[in-house]
Amino acid sequence: MSRHSFITRHAAPLAASLALLLLAVCFAFPFLWMLFAGFKIDAEIFTPFPILPRVFDTANYGSLLGGEWIPYPRLFLNSLFIASAETVLGTAFACAAGYLFAKFEFRGKRVLFAAAVLTVLIPRQVMILPLFSWMHTLGLLDTPWAVILPGASSGIGLLWFTAVFKRLPDGLLDMARIEGAGEYRVFWTALPLIKPALIAFALIQFTLAWQEHLIPLVMLFSKQNLTVSIGLASLHAGSQRVPLGLIMAGCTLTLIPTALFFALAYRHFRTALGRLTEA
Amino acid sequence: MSSSRRPPFLLLAPFFGAFLLFWAVPLAKGFWLSLQTNTLFGDPGFAGLDNYRDLIGDPRFLHALRNTVVYCAMVLVAVLPFSLLIAHGLRAVYPRLRGPLQFCLLLPGLTPPLVLSLLYLFVFNGPHGLINGVFFHPLGLRGFDWIGDPRLIKFSLVLLMLWRWTGFMTLIFLSGLEGVPRAYYDSIRVEGASAWQRLRHVTLPVLRPVTAFAAAFLLLDTFVLFEGAYVLLGGSGGTLDAGLLLVSYTYLTAFSLGNFGTAAAMSFTSLPLLILALVAILSSAGSTARRVRGAP
Secondary structure, three states: OHHHHHHHHHHHHHHHHHHHHHHHHHHHHHHHHHHOOOOOOOOHOOOOOOOOOOOOOOOHHHHOOOOOOOOOOHOOOOHHHHHHHHHHHHHHHHHHHHHHHHHOOOOOHHHHHHHHHHHHHHHHHHHHHHHHHHHHHHHHOOOOHHHHHOOOOOHHHEEEEEEHHHOOOOOHHHHHHHHHHHHHHHHHHHHHHHHHHHHHHHHHHHHHHHHHHHHHHHHHOOOOOHHHHHHHHHHHHHOOOOHHHHHHHHHHHHHHHHHHHHHHHHHHHHHHHHHHOOO | OHHHHOOOOHHHHHHHHHHHHHHHHHHHHHHHHHHHHHOOOOOOOOOOOHHHHHOOHHHHHHHHHHHHHHHHHHHHHHHHHHHHHHHHHHOOOOOOHHHHHHHOOOOOOOOOOOHHHHHHHHHHHHHHHHHHHHHHHHHOOOOOOOOOOOOOOHHHHHHHHHHHHHHHHHHHHHHHHHHOOOHHHHHHHOOOOOOOHHHHHHHHHHHHHHHHHHHHHHHHHHOOOOOOHHHHHHOOHHHOOOOOOHHHHHHHHHHOOOOHHHHHHHHHHHHHHHHHHHHHHHHHHHHHHHHHHHHH
16 A cells, blocks of 8 residues: 555656756757867767766866967957946836836837837848948947947847836835835835846846857858857868867857756746736 | 836836847837848849749748748647646655656756757767667667758657756746646545546636647747757758758758848748747737636
8 A cells, every 4th residue: 555655756756857857958968069079079079978087187278278270258248248237227217118118108019019029020031131230330330339339228038027017016116106216216115026037137138148040150251249149150161171179169158048047037037927827 | 006107117127128129129120121122232233022032932941931830839738748748747756756857857057058959969970979879779770860860850840849947847847737626626526536537627728828828939949949959050041951941941042042031031931930920829828818717
């Protein structure tokens, strides 16, 4: 009897755990290989097993960070700057606009909202050609701003923050009004109340900005102005014989910012999603 | 009531400033560009709708369009149900495993697509890939040319998207599932409903808004997925153009051939299609959400 209940109690979690463990291993294995490939010499790399290098050779990291093939540290900082600026501007702009759309009625609101969401949802690829010639006109080509500014108004962000502020009770805002705060001041006091949503969106925005490829590929061309992705792509596609281990070392490092951000913000991300999806 | 006060309109200024400058203006310019003959510098002539007419007669464009539609549909059909299944699984596993499992599943979503494509090549690249090397060659089989074979390339691209987005979509579904009140399940279980009926009549309707968001997000990303196809196929359409997507064809037309007018026309032709699909997805969310609330 007790054995029977032990089985029924554990059958489902055990089966689910085993199945998902298998899947997780499949998902993560290439990353493990990438991590160790950075320490291998090329002859070892193409045989996936044993996955551990015979000796941990740091020469790849040395010549990568020493800028032997591409100015890697510089490119990494470029990417960090671009993604951070896009995150700060995108989050702030969408948050402010979303507040107004959620909490106020004004003429032309629906049209404005629909235009912003529909137009900004348009994929980058549609915009890339005219954007290129427009940036040429503005003299911003080959500067980080050619990548940052188009990312500063996010349609997904507007949708996100409008939904978030709609769920914020008006009573909380009225308390600030009773104390005589002006409307801008009221908005300011509302921000701490949606902190998880702010952090969650910043996380999404940062991840997307960090991963961007098409816009930087078109807008940036000087060797020291590229982003990390574009730099690595040029190494991969280039005709020089770049050690694969070096490329893999470069790839491994690109995971650090997003993984770190995610680990730090995960709790807020879940809180915000949970609040939005509550029935 | 807040709506009687004067709205703080300045809060709109940054968003719509950036919006006007970097979306509306280029969009208008792009439309103008699509009406010009193909010269980037120098004086382009006015071509009217010639670029659009040329497109309809271009079999490669129609091929790319069909590939893109099929590919987007395949991604949606593969990723969404799979993620829902995984989300269900994650609720069933031993709690201590939940964190590490989620981290492994999310890893591809946190990676720049370029890196992901390189790793994907390592696993699937024809004769040298890990799959063929570990599973097929030891058995004396030749294995598959996952990327070079025109019959397999779309499957390979879909698998890449599945790898990339399952973790993130699972997270979204997980939050959605936590929002389903227990009472819904209890009441339907009392009526003796099967697992399938519970899924069909409670879980799916309640998850509809979340699913719509996930679908819209996925559709947009799939439509613009450039790195995947670009790195895997070196910017071409692959063998026999079997993996030629609109995004890569547009890029090729503009930056390899220098036909900016044609490329701009190409972008605008696909636009109504995409907007229609998005509106359909998002409005289906609204209507079902209401229907659920009316249900017991």
